[in-house]
Amino acid sequence: MKLFFFSVFLFACGSSNVESDDKSALTDSTIREAETIADEENIIIDEELPINDESEVSEEFEDVEWEDYEASMTQDFSFVILISTKDYDSALERAKEASEKLGYPIDLRDLHENDEIGLSLPRKVCEEDICGGGLDYPIYIPRSDWGESKYVSIEYSDGFEGFTTGYYIVVVASGKKGDPIIQEALEEAREFYDDAYAKTCGVWMGCGC
Numbered sequence: 001m002k003l004f005f006f007s008v009f010l011f012a013c014g015s016s017n018v019e020s021d022d023k024s025a026l027t028d029s030t031i032r033e034a035e036t037i038a039d040e041e042n043i044i045i046d047e048e049l050p051i052n053d054e055s056e057v058s059e060e061f062e063d064v065e066w067e068d069y070e071a072s073m074t075q076d077f078s079f080v081i082l083i084s085t086k087d088y089d090s091a092l093e094r095a096k097e098a099s100e101k102l103g104y105p106i107d108l109r110d111l112h113e114n115d116e117i118g119l120s121l122p123r124k125v126c127e128e129d130i131c132g133g134g135l136d137y138p139i140y141i142p143r144s145d146w147g148e149s150k151y152v153s154i155e156y157s158d159g160f161e162g163f164t165t166g167y168y169i170v171v172v173a174s175g176k177k178g179d180p181i182i183q184e185a186l187e188e189a190r191e192f193y194d195d196a197y198a199k200t201c202g203v204w205m206g207c208g209c
Contacts, residue, residue: 076177078200079143080185082193084157084167088113091154091168099152101192104172107151114138118156118168142203149173149181161201172196 083094099106114120120138121130127137142159150173157163173185177200189196 074202077203078182079171080173080198082170082196084169088168094170095152104150104152107153149175
C-alpha cells in the first residue's frame with residue numbers, strides 16, 4: 001500500500017514538472033514569436049516611410065520645358081535712354097537734370113548703388129517682398145511695366161538682354177515694343193539731348209516687388 005501511494009506521488013510530481021516545462025517552453029516560444037512579429041512590423045513601417053521629399057518635388061517639374069517657360073515670361077520692352085556711364089554719380093546728376101528739363105517725375109524705385117551687382121533694391125524688399133520674401137540681398141530687377149510710361153530712372157545694363165554690361169543707364173521712358181509713347185518721349189528728349197536713343201530688349205515679367 002505504501003508502495004502504491006509512493007508511486008502515485010512520484011507520478012504527480014513528474015506530471016507537475018512536465019507541465020511546468022511545457023509552460024516555460026510555451027512562454028519562450030510566444031516571446032520569440034512576438035519579437036519576430038514586432039521586427040516584421042518595424043520592417044514594414046520602414047518601407048512605408050518616404051525616401052526623399054526632394055525627389056517628389058523634382059518629379060513634379062520633370063516635364064517643364066524651362067526654355068519655353070522663360071520665353072513665355074519674357075516680353076519685348078523699349079527704353080528711351082539719355083546716357084550710359086560707369087559712374088553712378090554722373091548718372092544721378094543727369095537724371096536730376098533731365099527730370100527738370102523734361103518735366104518727367106524722377107523715380108529711382110529705391111534702387112541704390114551696390115559694389116557687388118551695380119544696383120540693388122533695398123534689403124527689406126529683397127528679403128520680404130520679392131516673390132513672397134526669403135531671397136538674399138542684393139537683387140536688381142530690370143524695369144518693365146512700372147507705373148508711369150514717362151519718368152526718369154537709373155537702371156543697370158547687366159539686367160537687360162543685349163546691353164553692354166557694367167553701365168548705369170539713365171532712362172526717361174519705357175513701354176512694350178511698338179508703344180507710341182516711346183517715339184513721343186524720344187522726340188521730346190532729343191530737344192535737349194541730341195544723342196538720346198531708343199533700344200528694345202526682352203524683359204523678364206516674373207516675380208517682382
